[in-house]
Amino acid sequence: MNRMAKVSVVAVACAASLALASCGSSNPGSTGSGAAAPTTGGAATSSGEQVTMELWHNGTGEKGPAVFEKAVSDFEAAHSNVKINITIVQNEDFDGKLQTAMAGGTTPDIFLQRGGGKLNDQVKADQVMDITSLIDPQVKSEIGGNWALETLDSKIYAVPMSLQPEGFWYSGNLFKDAGVDAKSITDMTSLSAAVDKLKASSKSAISLGGKDAWPAAHWFYQFALRQCSKDVIQGLVGAQNFDDPCWLAALQSLADFAKTEPFNSGFLTTAAQQGAGSSAGMVANYQAAMELMGAWEVGVIGGLTPDKKNLPDLGFFPFPKVDGGKGDQAAMMAGADAYSCSIKAPKECADFLNFLGAKAQQEGFSEAFSQIPANSTASGKVTDPALKAAADALAKSPYTVLWIDSALGQDTGNAVNAAVVALLAGSADPAAALAQMQKAF
Amino acid sequence: MSETSSAATAAPEVELDWSIESEGGSVVLPPSAYVRPRRNHVRRNLEIIILAGPAILLFLMFVIAPVIVALYYSFYKWKGFGPTNADNFVGLDNYKWTLTNPEFWGAVGHNGIIMVLSLVMQGPLAILVALLLNQKMRGRSLIRVLIFVPYVISEAIVGIGMFLMLQDEGALNKLLGLHVGWLSNPKVAMWTLMFILTWKYLGFAIILMLAGLQGIPEELSEAAAVDGATFWQIQWHIMLPLLKPTIKVWGFLSIIGAMQLFDLVYVIWGQYIATTAGVSTMAWFMAANGRLSGQLGRGSAIAIIVFILSLVVAMIYQRWVLNRDTEGALTEKEED
Numbered sequence: 001m002n003r004m005a006k007v008s009v010v011a012v013a014c015a016a017s018l019a020l021a022s023c024g025s026s027n028p029g030s031t032g033s034g035a036a037a038p039t040t041g042g043a044a045t046s047s048g049e050q051v052t053m054e055l056w057h058n059g060t061g062e063k064g065p066a067v068f069e070k071a072v073s074d075f076e077a078a079h080s081n082v083k084i085n086i087t088i089v090q091n092e093d094f095d096g097k098l099q100t101a102m103a104g105g106t107t108p109d110i111f112l113q114r115g116g117g118k119l120n121d122q123v124k125a126d127q128v129m130d131i132t133s134l135i136d137p138q139v140k141s142e143i144g145g146n147w148a149l150e151t152l153d154s155k156i157y158a159v160p161m162s163l164q165p166e167g168f169w170y171s172g173n174l175f176k177d178a179g180v181d182a183k184s185i186t187d188m189t190s191l192s193a194a195v196d197k198l199k200a201s202s203k204s205a206i207s208l209g210g211k212d213a214w215p216a217a218h219w220f221y222q223f224a225l226r227q228c229s230k231d232v233i234q235g236l237v238g239a240q241n242f243d244d245p246c247w248l249a250a251l252q253s254l255a256d257f258a259k260t261e262p263f264n265s266g267f268l269t270t271a272a273q274q275g276a277g278s279s280a281g282m283v284a285n286y287q288a289a290m291e292l293m294g295a296w297e298v299g300v301i302g303g304l305t306p307d308k309k310n311l312p313d314l315g316f317f318p319f320p321k322v323d324g325g326k327g328d329q330a331a332m333m334a335g336a337d338a339y340s341c342s343i344k345a346p347k348e349c350a351d352f353l354n355f356l357g358a359k360a361q362q363e364g365f366s367e368a369f370s371q372i373p374a375n376s377t378a379s380g381k382v383t384d385p386a387l388k389a390a391a392d393a394l395a396k397s398p399y400t401v402l403w404i405d406s407a408l409g410q411d412t413g414n415a416v417n418a419a420v421v422a423l424l425a426g427s428a429d430p431a432a433a434l435a436q437m438q439k440a441f
Numbered sequence: 442m443s444e445t446s447s448a449a450t451a452a453p454e455v456e457l458d459w460s461i462e463s464e465g466g467s468v469v470l471p472p473s474a475y476v477r478p479r480r481n482h483v484r485r486n487l488e489i490i491i492l493a494g495p496a497i498l499l500f501l502m503f504v505i506a507p508v509i510v511a512l513y514y515s516f517y518k519w520k521g522f523g524p525t526n527a528d529n530f531v532g533l534d535n536y537k538w539t540l541t542n543p544e545f546w547g548a549v550g551h552n553g554i555i556m557v558l559s560l561v562m563q564g565p566l567a568i569l570v571a572l573l574l575n576q577k578m579r580g581r582s583l584i585r586v587l588i589f590v591p592y593v594i595s596e597a598i599v600g601i602g603m604f605l606m607l608q609d610e611g612a613l614n615k616l617l618g619l620h621v622g623w624l625s626n627p628k629v630a631m632w633t634l635m636f637i638l639t640w641k642y643l644g645f646a647i648i649l650m651l652a653g654l655q656g657i658p659e660e661l662s663e664a665a666a667v668d669g670a671t672f673w674q675i676q677w678h679i680m681l682p683l684l685k686p687t688i689k690v691w692g693f694l695s696i697i698g699a700m701q702l703f704d705l706v707y708v709i710w711g712q713y714i715a716t717t718a719g720v721s722t723m724a725w726f727m728a729a730n731g732r733l734s735g736q737l738g739r740g741s742a743i744a745i746i747v748f749i750l751s752l753v754v755a756m757i758y759q760r761w762v763l764n765r766d767t768e769g770a771l772t773e774k775e776e777d
Contacts, residue, residue, distance in 0.1 A: 099735065121520055121522075409735070418716070425714070
């Protein structure tokens with residue numbers, strides 16, 4: 001999901017003619033020119049032939065571009081016939097740009113994959129390569145159960161790079177000052193008690209980036225994870241409705257909690273990740289004690305502290321239990337950052353994905369982005385104590401659910417997020433918000 | 442069609458004939474009676490093609506073609522990639538979705554409010570300041586420059602700056618010791634937006650009015666002054682009526698601007714909360730529910746609806762307000 005802040009776009013055009021052939025070839029899409037020559041960079045390229053590929057990633061900031069450049073140059077060194085051009089696209093701009101590229105028949109060969117409904121849309125539009133049979137057996141076994149997030153109809157479409165379980169990221173110092181013990185927060189009552197103590201210490205208890213909607217919606221997802229049974233929440237995409245009463249219960253739980261005014265004032269117009277005034281920035285600068293967020297938070301906060309280093313006192317605890325909920329109270333919600341190949345990419349693309357999935361690269365990425373690697377053999381590089389706590393909680397989770405907006409796809413997902421914002425803004429009650437969400441299907 | 446405009450179209454023809462007579466009628470190439478009109482004709486067509494061709498081509502490519510393409514996509518449930526075919530053809534569903542969506546009509550209403558408030562708030566203020574600035578006084582050019590500065594600043598920069606200052610924990614609240622949700626409170630947010638718009642676009646209105654005032658001959662006010670008219674009488678009875686055409690053109694631009702308002706709203710309120718804050722506009726609604734939701738077919742339908750609505754408003758204004766007496770400002774009215 002969303003991660004980086006600064007805009008830093010390096011525009012790389014399709015330079016070599018081979019690249020033109022591979023990224024500008026004919027696509028039976030609606031706007032396609034139809035008559036364009038078939039690609040020479042297609043799956044039939046032999047290993048000796050020169051191949052140029054385009055790579056789009058969202059790793060902005062200082063460490064992101066460097067780790068990708070290193071990965072690419074290492075790969076090129078091992079494959080003398082391959083040249084990879086890197087394009088960095090700012091996270092919030094990524095989906096729109098990719099969509100435009102796909103519409104124009106210029107899909108990059110290798111691109112960031114968010115999974116869920118978005119992957120489903122791309123597969124339906126014949127844009128993503130099925131890499132099931134191309135995955136290196138060792139990588140396959142090392143990534144193990146984490147393939148599930150990139151699998152549709154038993155076919156694998158992407159290699160996951162990092163796992164991003166969600167929970168509360170808090171400042172140990174502010175908790176200590178307010179006399180709150182993070183370990184004591186196990187249910188909603190203890191969370192509310194902690195919020196009261198933190199508010200008394202004149203800092204914001206919980207920061208929330210309502211302007212971007214998805215951070216607000218994640219509160220609803222977490223309440224739904226607790227309120228809804230495993231079958232209901234995992235079956236949501238298939239069911240395509242919010243008929244089960246647990247969804248309303250989740251919205252009600254959120255509305256009840258919001259009534260206690262736990263969020264920073266002005267949370268509706270607070271951005272998630274941009275600048276010191278954002279919800280992540282507030283935690284990074286000790287203006288708010290905690291935030292509910294995915295595991296990318298460690299890196300995001302690290303980029304917003306005054307010295308651009310990870311917050312030394314950052315801690316993690318999972319979302320508390322909700323009384324009477326039908327879901328497993330230890331279940332986690334998580335996403336994954338993954339990389340896919342375009343359906344028109346040469347076969348070297350799958351080699352590159354295997355390369356990314358292997359231990360060495362997973363370690364490098366884990367270090368650079370402060371993330372939990374998808375490849376379990378690389379988990380030794382997770383040193384941040386908060387991140388370790390998140391990884392432990394994920395390991396104990398009986399099942400994992402993908403973000404509801406990612407799972408449902410952009411359109412329905414956005415509508416669900418907007419309904420949650422309306423609920424938190426007080427312009428819709430839980431029933432009205434549910435109706436608004438239901439209408440999105 | 443009015444006389445002036447028909448005369449204007451006729452004018453080049455006359456000039457063209459003259460030039461050809463005078464040059465081509467020489468000894469060098471004695472033109473036959475048949476050839477000359479045809480040559481004139483060819484040459485005229487060539488001139489039209491050369492002069493107007495590129496503009497027409499650009500207009501067709503970047504205005505007309507996108508409208509047609511948008512119309513096509515508006516009948517599909519199209520996500521921005523993949524084919525359009527019988528499977529995702531949805532007929533008028535996208536239009537139905539938009540026209541039955543209360544949020545869309547909310548946005549239309551907001552555009553209406555912005556349109557009216559812009560005229561009411563900026564118009565009188567701009568005229569007043571322009572009348573004053575039209576006088577000879579010290580520091581006039583400096584004041585003019587200062588007033589025009591906000592208009593020159595990019596909307597994105599204004600948006601980000603205002604967003605930072607007007608947040609609940611922002612500079613303004615801190616400075617005033619207040620706790621007002623300038624951006625988040627739906628009762629306040631529209632006025633915040635109007636304040637920003639007025640601040641930003643007042644300079645443009647003033648410059649336009651000043652230009653209009655400077656086109657009014659000084660003799661008129663001097664004569665009135667000689668006849669004993671006071672300063673305000675001169676402004677009210679002479680300057681204002683003569684400024685009417687300028688005011689009307691400004692009104693037209695302001696209305697179009699209000700109908701198209703997008704960037705400030707998008708930068709300050711983002712993709713999601715403009716509706717909740719009560720400042721969503723039609724263009725914002727299109728972006729939020731079209732491209733940003735990955736529903737480009739639906740976005741196209743919204744674009745077509747907005748296009749038609751804007752066209753109707755523009756045409757009404759053109760027909761009933763702008764056209765009536767754009768002439769007759771400095772000359773006497775002939776018909777009306």
